[in-house]
Amino acid sequence: MQLVQEVLAGNREAFGEIFRNHRQKAYGLAFQYTRNKEDALDVVQDAFIRAYRNLRRFDVKKEFGPWLLTIVRNLSIDHLRRNKRLSTDELPAVLPDRRPLRRADHQLLKLEVRSALGSLSAVHREIIFLKDYQGHSYAEIAEIMQIPLGTVMSRLHHARKRLGEAVKEKVNAV
Amino acid sequence: MRCEEIETLLSGYLDGELTQQERQKVALHLESCPRCREQSEELKTLKDATAQLDYETPSPKEWRAMERTIMERISRSVGWVVLIVWSAVTVGYGLYNFATSPTEPLFEKILVFGLITGTVLLFVSVLLERIRASRSDRYKGVQR
Numbered sequence: 001m002q003l004v005q006e007v008l009a010g011n012r013e014a015f016g017e018i019f020r021n022h023r024q025k026a027y028g029l030a031f032q033y034t035r036n037k038e039d040a041l042d043v044v045q046d047a048f049i050r051a052y053r054n055l056r057r058f059d060v061k062k063e064f065g066p067w068l069l070t071i072v073r074n075l076s077i078d079h080l081r082r083n084k085r086l087s088t089d090e091l092p093a094v095l096p097d098r099r100p101l102r103r104a105d106h107q108l109l110k111l112e113v114r115s116a117l118g119s120l121s122a123v124h125r126e127i128i129f130l131k132d133y134q135g136h137s138y139a140e141i142a143e144i145m146q147i148p149l150g151t152v153m154s155r156l157h158h159a160r161k162r163l164g165e166a167v168k169e170k171v172n173a174v
Numbered sequence: 175m176r177c178e179e180i181e182t183l184l185s186g187y188l189d190g191e192l193t194q195q196e197r198q199k200v201a202l203h204l205e206s207c208p209r210c211r212e213q214s215e216e217l218k219t220l221k222d223a224t225a226q227l228d229y230e231t232p233s234p235k236e237w238r239a240m241e242r243t244i245m246e247r248i249s250r251s252v253g254w255v256v257l258i259v260w261s262a263v264t265v266g267y268g269l270y271n272f273a274t275s276p277t278e279p280l281f282e283k284i285l286v287f288g289l290i291t292g293t294v295l296l297f298v299s300v301l302l303e304r305i306r307a308s309r310s311d312r313y314k315g316v317q318r
Binding site: 012015016019020023024027028031037041044045048049052053109110113114117128129131132133135137138153154156157160163164167 | 181182183184185186189191216217219220221223224225226227229230231232236237240241243244245247248249251
C-alpha cells in the first residue's frame, strides 16, 4: 500500500491521508461496541496512534483496513472491559416469533432493526455491522475478528437469526 | 439436502460466499421448500434494512480536531524515542568515563555500580513478571 510505505519512509503527513481514508469505518466499528459517540471517538484516536506506532509490524502486502479494524476491535473490547460492559449476552434471550417479517413494514423495520441491534451481544452486533453495513468479505471479517474463516458464516447466521427474532418481538409488540 | 443443512448455508448464499456446488444445492432446495424460502427472504430483508441504517457520526470539525491531536501525539512519540536514545547514550558515556577514570576512588565506583546493579535487577524482575503475565493473556497474539 502506497500511503503506508510513504509513512514508513518518513512522510508523517501521509498518515493524515490514511486517517481520512479509514476514520469512518473505524468509528463505525468502535460505535458498535461503545454505543456512544464520545467513547467511540476515543477508541478511534487511540487506534490510529497505535497503528502508527506498530506500522512496521504491518504486512504491506495486505490490506490496511482490516488490520486497522483489528486494532479498533481490540481497543473497543479493552474499553468495555474497563467499563464492565463487555457483553450483553446476559440479557434475556428473545423468544422466537414465527410470524414472518415483510418488506411492506420497511420503515418500521428500519427503526426496529436499529433498536434490536442494541439488544444483541457486542460480538453479534459487530459481525452484522462488518458484513451488512460495511460490506466486508468473510475473509476480511475472519482477519478482523481473529476467527477461522469457517466460523464467520455460522456466527453471522446465528447473529442474523437473533436479530430477526429481536426485530419480530419488537414489530409484533407495536 | 435437509432444511437444517440448508439453514446453515443461507447466510453464505445471500452474501455470495458459497462454492458453486453449495450455491446450486441451496438454490434447488429453495425452489421446492417454502419454509426455507421464507427464511431466506426474511434474512435478505434484515440484511437490506441493516445496510440502510445510519448512526450518529462526528462532525467535520470533530474529525479535524482528532486528526490534529493524532498528528501531534505522533510527533511527540518521535520526540520521546529521540530523548530516550540520547539519554541512554549520554548516561552510558558518563558511566564509562567514571568507571575508567583513575582519579575516582574505588569505593565510590562500587557504590554507584551497586546502585545501578540493583536497579537493573529490579527492572529485569518486573520485565519477567510482565512476560509471564502476557503468556497467560487470552488475547495473546492479537494485534492491539
